[in-house]
Amino acid sequence: MRKPPEPEIITPHLLRGWPLPQPQGDKKARGTALVVGGARFTPGAVLLAGLAALRAGAGRLQLAVADSTAIALSIAVPEAAVVGLPENGGGVPDGLLAMAADADVIAVGPGLDDIGEAARLMTAVLDAAGKDTPVVLDAYALGALSRDNDLLRGRPQPVVLTPNTGEAARLLGDEITDVSAAAVALSAGRHAVVCLQGDIAAPDGRHWRDENGDVGLGTSGSGDVQAGIVAGLLARGADPAQAACWGTFAHSVSGQRLIPRHGRTGYLARELVDEVAYTIATV
Secondary structure, X not given: OOOOOOOEEOOHHHHHOOOOOOOOOXXXXXXXXXXXXXXXXXXXXXXXXXHHHHHOOOOEEEEEEEHXXXXXXXXXXXXXXXXXXXXXXXXXXXXXXXXXXXXXXXXXXXXXXXXXXXXXXXXXXXXXXXXXXXXXXXXXXXXXXXXXXXXXXXXXXXXXXXXXXXXXXXXXXXXXXXXXXXXXXXXXXXXXXXXXXXXXXOOOOOEEEOOOOOHHHOOOOHHHHHHHHHHHHHHOOOOHHHHHHHXXXXXXXXXXXXXXXXXXXXXXXHHHHHHHHHHHHOO
């Protein structure tokens, strides 16, 4: 991969000059975020992503998870409408398709554990979604995309990809030796905004880097939180590149805020969620 030009560093000054939309009115004006994922034994990923979306400013939250966990999740997240997904390879529920048609942003992938199921759900919700509805793809949704390049081909929806380095390598079909170059190449090749380990690349060639990330972010569930933050910012009206830059900064600085209490590697992904709103508000 050819080495790209040096990225622009994300700072509070840069973000203050790129202010987030400030919706007026009721919760619908702040946007509806739909998170689709959560296999039977991993519904917590959807919980983390959904709560992060609310903390980032989304007004309404809808969650789709394995049917056996839907009731428990609806109790754990009383702010959300929850729909159950068949666990026997059955059809996609009409309720999920209605949610997708009504959503202002859709995140697919957190907590899924089957690539075929991820591909099936992604296809169904994107078929139902509006052509301008942004989509965040994470975890197994990225695995499905790495196996089938046609999943997004011809789709009108704006896309943000939030891979880790392993997922990015599979999407590129190449070992990653330069994260910046990989983010730029992946963005150009997939015509999507890419958030990769602090590097954000847009398909128009713009490129940023957040330098606030620390080792503590490498903890179970942290990526779900980041995907949820980006989705929440998209729900409230940010454009994909703006949501990716603000979301990456909010994710990493939330981790920095937890270090004095828990050390560099002692905090949990669920604790990141509770720092998100304050981090965004104090930029």
